[in-house]
Amino acid sequence: MNVLLVDDSLTVRMDLSEAFEESGFTVRPCANLFQAREAMSRQHWDVIVLDVILPDGDGIELLGEVREGLQQSVVMLLSSEAEVRSRIRGLLNGADEYVGKPYDRDYVVDRARQLVGARNPEENQDKPLILLIDDSSTVRRTYQRALEDQDYRVLTAGSGEEGLRLAALYRPAALIVDGNLPGIDGCTVIRRLRLDSALRATPCILLTGSGTSEGLALEAGADAFLQKNESQETVLARLAAVVRGAGVSAQLTASLLGPKKVLMVEQKPEYMQALSRALSGEGYDLIAAHSGQEGLELLAVQPVDCILVSASELELCHKVKETQGLREIPLVIITDREDATTTVECLAAGADDTIVRSLDVELLRARLRAQLRRRQLESERRRYQQEMLQKELEVAQARAASELAEARAVLIGQLEEKNRELEAFSYSVSHDLRAPLRAILGFSAALERDCSETIGDKGKFYLDRVLKAGERMNLLIDDMLALASISTAHLDLRRCNVSEMAQQVVEDLRVAQPERQVEVVVETGLEARADVRLLKILLENLLGNAWKYTGQRPDARIEFSRAEAGPFCVRDNGAGFDMASAEKLFAPFQRLHSAAEFEGTGVGLATVQRVVSRHGGKIWAEAAPGQGAAFYFRLEA
The missing domain is CATH 3.40.50.2300 (Response regulator)
Known part of the structure; x- marks a missing residue:
């Protein structure tokens, strides 16, 4: 891996060059932006360590050039500009890391390794x-x-x-x-x-x-x-x-021994500088903020591993512990004296620990390690809980899927049994009911033919009523059988020319009633993927209904069309119906008009709805009394 090191300080260049080279990096030191741009024009750099203040410009300008050029280099800003706003500006402009001077050389090298490793496994x-x-x-x-x-x-x-x-x-x-x-x-x-x-x-x-x-x-x-x-x-x-023989390591858990970033909110610069020097060499990067507000602004853009807070900033303590994503960060309050009242007050504000202000670095290191270890164990516990919950969820989902499969198998068995019963019923209707009906119609026809002169006008009237009722019953049986067969019929799906099929249905209607003058408009070129036999039944019923319900209009008009990628539509200007009764429309044997007005069995639209359902589609209607009706349907097969 190679490092471009840009800093106007010869001491910094020599120190960090030595640290990176000892760790196996190839380093190119530069003293200004001109040299850095020249080096960048010649090759790609895995890591760019960049001072913010340089003799010939602002290092963040070069950072912008790196990001605009879509280079995947890791960029670490290194500056004596310790102001929080300067740090925030650098991070918001695309820096991967911001390290203040005086720096810990081990932290700089380790953090560079960590960032490169995360970006390039x-x-x-x-x-x-x-x-x-x-x-x-x-x-x-x-x-x-x-x-x-x-x-x-x-x-x-x-x-x-x-x-x-x-x-x-x-x-x-x-x-x-x-x-x-x-x-x-x-x-x-x-x-x-x-x-x-x-x-x-x-x-x-x-x-x-x-x-x-x-x-x-x-x-x-x-x-x-x-x-x-x-x-x-x-x-x-x-x-x-x-x-x-080794077990699986906890790859998802952050190690305590890696580089750590500590935010310190302290108003005494000499103490912060002393602590920064004391923690140097331990892999800590100490970020200084002079107020709680500065600390919160920095936490919005910069993750940290621990927070050290002066006892005068208890309000910051409250805000950190109330904020999602921050409350898990260990927070240690630095007090000026050690007494029970101060300790209780700090812990009540949300502190995880307190320590008296001193330069006892060993104690501070031990307290920091203890808090970082506590956070690590808590993170590991939460991860373990999440894994257990995920496993429980997977078990519950598997159990639910198994129960669903069992229930589905039971339902399929019941459905198959119902289908067998339906087939038996259809057979019974076709044979057992039709036989006596044929006898009734046959003997009634014979009586009309052979005895019409002896039964008189009243007998002829009664006989006519019997024949018409028999014919109606025969039609009902036909419709019931057709409705039952649609539910069990095998679907043979193929591309169909729906326009041609609709034209043929209209021609059949004209042949059946040549005396009627109906304007029929069928849009050409309409196609669908459907079962041809069932689609013809659907069109016969919908167009047949439109033909029937426009029978009392001298200017009868029927349209069959389809909006682009929308549903098919059969529209007429016939009798229409009240939408308040629309829920009955597709139920078997439900009629919205009397038999005296319009003949029919009430099975046609139920048959249409079943055809559409077999194709995975949907059908609905819009109408108004005396203003016609429009039936829309989609076939999703």
């Missing part, structure tokens, strides 16, 4: 990553070559502190750590890992030359203890064993 993730911590460069090179030959990816660190930061950033599959290190020793490294819920499952091998006993190493939490004089084959075999 590493390749070869299938290869286990091993973190090797040893202060001997010879040992690091020797074991790095051996590990890479075994198809491992390798990170190296020269101290325990650096190793912990790398572990937090990269989440290795295992650690090999020297027992004797400058600063914190190998056992302390392992203990700190075991205290971090994000890293505690990481396998650790303590590899030492002398000075550390196996008992101490295992008590600290090491998974294996090896001497440096053992063969590389033994070390590699033990490493393979611990990697193979």
